[in-house]
Amino acid sequence: MLKSISTWFHNRPRVRLAALLVAPLFWLVVAYLGALASLLVTAFYTINTFTGNVIRTFNLGNFQELFTNPSYRNVVVRTLGIALSVTIICTLLALPMAFFMAKIAKPRTQKVLVALVLTPLWASYLVKIYAWRTMLEPNSGVIDWLLGPIGIHSPGFGFAGIIIGLSYLWLPYMILPIYAGFERLPNSLLDASGDLGAKNLYTLRRVVLPILFPSIVAGSMFTFSLSLGDYITATIIGGKLQMLGNVVYQNYSLNLPFAATMSMVPIAIMGIYLWAVRRTGALTSL
Amino acid sequence: MTISRLTRYALISLMGVGLAFIYIPLTVVVVNSFNVSRTFSWPPKDFTTQWWSKAIENTGVREALKWSFTAGLAAAGLALVLGTCIAFAVSKYSFFGRETISLLVVLPISLPGIVTGIALNNAFTQDLGISTGMFTIIVGHTTFCIVVVYNNVIARLKRIGGSLQEASMDLGANGITTFRLITLPNIAGALFAGAILAFGLSFDEIVVTTFTAGPGIQTLPIWIYNNLFRPNQAPIVNVVAATLILFSLLPIYLSQKLSGDSNTGGRF
Structure with missing residues (x-):
């Protein structure tokens, strides 16, 4: 059983590569780069001065x-x-x-x-x-x-x-x-x-x-x-x-x-x- | 090029001044933890060990240690898995975007901590609606810990090359057996060193933690920071600081001993 799994993976280097990269890339691209991108977008938002809530409309005021x-x-x-x-x-x-x-x-x-x-x-x-x-x-x-x-x-x-x-x-x-x-x-x-x-x-x-x-x-x-x-x-x-x-x-x-x-x-x-x-x-x- | 005696002495004394610059402040903290005075007074009039016993009994410190260990172990464990995966992918395969990945791994420590911190805080609280707490601390710490594991493992993989694995496969071992009996024992030291460095990095981190910790959680650095300006806590803070200095001698010793790579950029 283990042996056949091993052989299956051995014959498919692209699958091995994908298996290695899926978790770390999800972490770094989605979680980290995603957060940075979201920060960039937030920089163009503004807040309601009374409630302190973020208002999601694009402007250059900041x-x-x-x-x-x-x-x-x-x-x-x-x-x-x-x-x-x-x-x-x-x-x-x-x-x-x-x-x-x-x-x-x-x-x-x-x-x-x-x-x-x-x-x-x-x-x-x-x-x-x-x-x-x-x-x-x-x-x-x-x-x-x-x-x-x-x-x-x-x-x-x-x-x-x-x-x-x-x-x-x-x-x-x-x-x-x-x-x-x-x-x-x-x-x-x-x-x-x-x-x-x-x-x-x-x-x-x-x-x-x-x-x-x-x-x-x-x-x-x-x-x-x-x-x-x-x-x-x-x-x-x-x-x-x-x-x-x-x-x-x-x-x-x-x-x-x-x-x-x-x-x-x-x-x-x-x-x-x-x-x-x-x-x-x-x-x-x- | 010959170096005159005068230049040589000048360099020796500069080295001495540099080392004094590095070590005098650290020594002061350690000495100060035995200072009998409750408020800061230098030089100490007398010495005592009472602050040390008080610090050991301090519940705030114990609680903070517990949080720090939880975050450090979880972040180091996750970073170990993720960093090792990337190191294997980058060193064993060639694919589109390989260079970009190595850049992406370094990014979280190249950008100022406050940027990483505020970006994660914004993503968690505004975009995902997750309230900050232990989970968000671990995610934050793992992000910048991946790079130390990655650096250690990839350096080791480059050094051992691929011929050992090929020999093992030629002798009939399958991929799993080869990994278990050949690859893993060869990279075990690098894995351990990477995990210790990652733990150390997480244990010391304050900026990202400030932005990802909820109000209820104080890791050790946060505890120190919160008590730094409270005069009646000063002796305890001194003891905690002195302990951290003494313990900092440990990981560097361990990682040098185990990793075996002369990675001068130990921390990165």
Whole structure:
């Protein structure tokens, strides 16, 4: 019996393929893409201001509000600024760390360092931000205690706090691809550049960075995208400052269609970002 | 290219600063869970273990742990089945839209969590009329957990290739026997690693959970978030946070040990 079932399937590869794909595709296409499509449609709906019910008539009012109300424009610009700063900080921190891990550390140290960098990925997201609340606490926080004597004081909760917190959260996501990139970079290329008379900084600029560019782009997709949608960090260590995510979150119980409209902004920004990256050709060499 | 001694020392100290940046905040949380003071005060004046025993007895924490485990186990189980199916389909067959599928799998973690969360919430409550609860949490978590199982299994399938299965079939074993005796033992480690990563991802998730959990359900992250700003709960929150940090050492160790693939992008 089992044998005949097995033979039946063996002779019909298309049926096997269909059996493998039907459940996961139902899940991802119907449940997930369907939900995203429905969100897109909802963005064009409106609500009855008295009852709070969604009115299913197509109009562009939400988008008009988004583009003309300066406070929303400010939130978008601020969020973009934060995401960009986080990406730059993570890149600047990750480059020397990854270089040291991949090219200088001895094999045993290297293993330990990779584990040390990987481990915090698994510490709870919320706990990490909570940790920064105790670090950043003005006057009584750990930063003031640790660095106060040398004249560095905590920036407190706000714009700088959010950037530090998000850089902290996403740093491993930047180190890992850059480290992998350095691992793939043959030492002989560095030697050749040196032998031909290039100074180290010149080698870094003309040899290392162009080869690493796809890795940096891969890392930046995490740091940028994850920062764009974040609202919890801003709530915990951002003081009164709001990011895009906060506006979406606040509207979702009050005005779902407008929340849907706002959530189109990070999708659109990521779309543009991916398109720009694609044009540089970085994606194909990943 | 030679690296001068000065550059080398500079790099070593940068690495040290980077690691300090990563580990000081985590250490502070662990130390703080023994802080005798009820409100936040740094440095601690004295140490105590009383918050730890209080946290173990705390019913809110226990309840939240139960919800988190239920959601994590269910989501990891579903993701295990769905992710493995896609991995087999993509690695063993060529068909129209294969590239699109691998893109589709990554989409739920590439888009910000808030987008996934609000899209699912909107679909459940507005389109389908399902009220949010444990079921919707599990659906949400499974959606973004599929990718970790898929990545682990497909990496392993690519590495073992097809020759072992062919040899088994040539020796007369049918498809089911081959799967049971050859394929399954070869991918068991990857399956387990994928399931653990999926469980970890689900256990830690807060954004999608916020949008898909009903009012009655608090998973552990939601419990922490809700109690973060309540001063009298601060010591308990500290203990829970410290425990989570200590436990985070476990999955990475297990998955590295079992998977055997040097998947540097462990989480993805």
